[in-house]
Amino acid sequence: MKTKTSRCAGLPDAAELERLASVLRLLAHPERLRIVGRLERGGAAPVHELMGDLDHTQGALSQHLNHMKRAGLLQAERRGKEVWYSIADRRAVSVLHCMCCKKENP
Amino acid sequence: MKTKTSRCAGLPDAAELERLASVLRLLAHPERLRIVGRLERGGAAPVHELMGDLDHTQGALSQHLNHMKRAGLLQAERRGKEVWYSIADRRAVSVLHCMCCKKENP
DNA sequence: GCAACATATCATGATATGATGATATGTCAA
């Protein structure tokens, strides 16, 4: 027996692959990778602090944060005037770490 | 002391982040994720076999393969009329596995 | 209410990426 998926058994289906790809698209951006790294190392932070650490304009940073939040990668919590962001999906950190490994096969 | 990068120490520099992001951009596509999964599970294969397994048109598949090859994610070897592709950068597989994990934090 | 601050959203033009169909190149066998 040889179906179209015989060598792809166990792979996510089309809809799930589309979801995985859409999350990866968000991570596939240098500034957003920096945001993930910053939040991993420095912990949760309000936007203006991230602005200082990462050297973004306010509008651009806010859009990056909101995209990642809507995708579930980050979570946000308002504390008074500030909104504190932190990592909500550990796959963001995992992917960053994966990418920083050596690429060679063992 | 509090520099702009004090909470980002150890993160890759801007050029390296751009390189990581460009590799992730390639993986951030459902069809290319399927190609990685197929090559991981079924091993190296010529293009026409991938075409059958993955249900792509020839031109589209060839372009995906070549993009990933140029980025070093895949490698290609000609055997007679055929060109056999296989995975060259294990990060491709790692990222796919990362993405298939549960997203919840422990 | 108003001022000051923190964050979010919008509008726009520039650039990148993707799908498709056509065409070109390379390899082998007869």
Added chain:
DNA sequence: TTGACATATCATCATATCATGATATGTTGC
């Protein structure tokens, strides 16, 4: 050398993404 097969590349159009600057919303303290 010709034909058949395998793969690569090209041209084009449609769509998505990005950066930027302007503007809007929400929060607090006075």
